[in-house]
Amino acid sequence: MTKAGVTGMSDLLERIDQAIDQMADDMSLSVMMVIAAPTIAGRPCIIRRKAPGSKDAYGSTTVRPDGLPVIRIDPDLGKDTVKIYLHELAHIRLGHVDQVRRTNLHLAAPRSIPADANPSIREWENQVDDQVNEWLRYGRKHADPGDQLGIIQALYKHYKKPNKRG
Numbered sequence: 001m002t003k004a005g006v007t008g009m010s011d012l013l014e015r016i017d018q019a020i021d022q023m024a025d026d027m028s029l030s031v032m033m034v035i036a037a038p039t040i041a042g043r044p045c046i047i048r049r050k051a052p053g054s055k056d057a058y059g060s061t062t063v064r065p066d067g068l069p070v071i072r073i074d075p076d077l078g079k080d081t082v083k084i085y086l087h088e089l090a091h092i093r094l095g096h097v098d099q100v101r102r103t104n105l106h107l108a109a110p111r112s113i114p115a116d117a118n119p120s121i122r123e124w125e126n127q128v129d130d131q132v133n134e135w136l137r138y139g140r141k142h143a144d145p146g147d148q149l150g151i152i153q154a155l156y157k158h159y160k161k162p163n164k165r166g
């Protein structure tokens with residue numbers, strides 16, 4: 001192999017190594033998101049890292065006919081993933097899901113529904129923003145490391161503690 005070939009090969013190996021690290025991080029985040037969701041939301045719910053049915057949403061929460069909330073989150077949000085994740089969990093913890101119609105929208109094809117088919121309720125979004133800000137403040141303060149995974153772990157531990165809910 002030529003010198004250029006060796007350099008090219010080690011560059012390639014380094015890129016593969018970085019890609020594997022990235023995949024491992026991403027998998028850890030996905031697993032933690034699934035495990036922590038019912039605890040942070042305060043009740044059973046399902047998480048799918050799949051783009052929402054709505055054309056303009058990064059995340060969505062719909063309620064199945066059996067009453068189980070289903071959250072869908074765009075898998076390509078990068079560092080905004082935790083914000084969207086907590087946003088949807090807040091809709092559940094704040095009880096908004098009890099006031100929406102039960103549907104099969106969790107099965108909708110990604111990006112298949114017109115943007116404003118389900119206009120959001122301003123008052124709910126404000127409540128959710130407050131909750132998310134509070135969670136992010138707590139999460140960033142207690143996360144170690146302070147990345148997305150750490151923030152979710154910190155909130156999970158917080159709500160797991162007996163006699164310390166809310």
Ligand SMILES: [Zn+2]
Nearest residue numbers: 087120125128
């Ligand atoms: Zn919302």
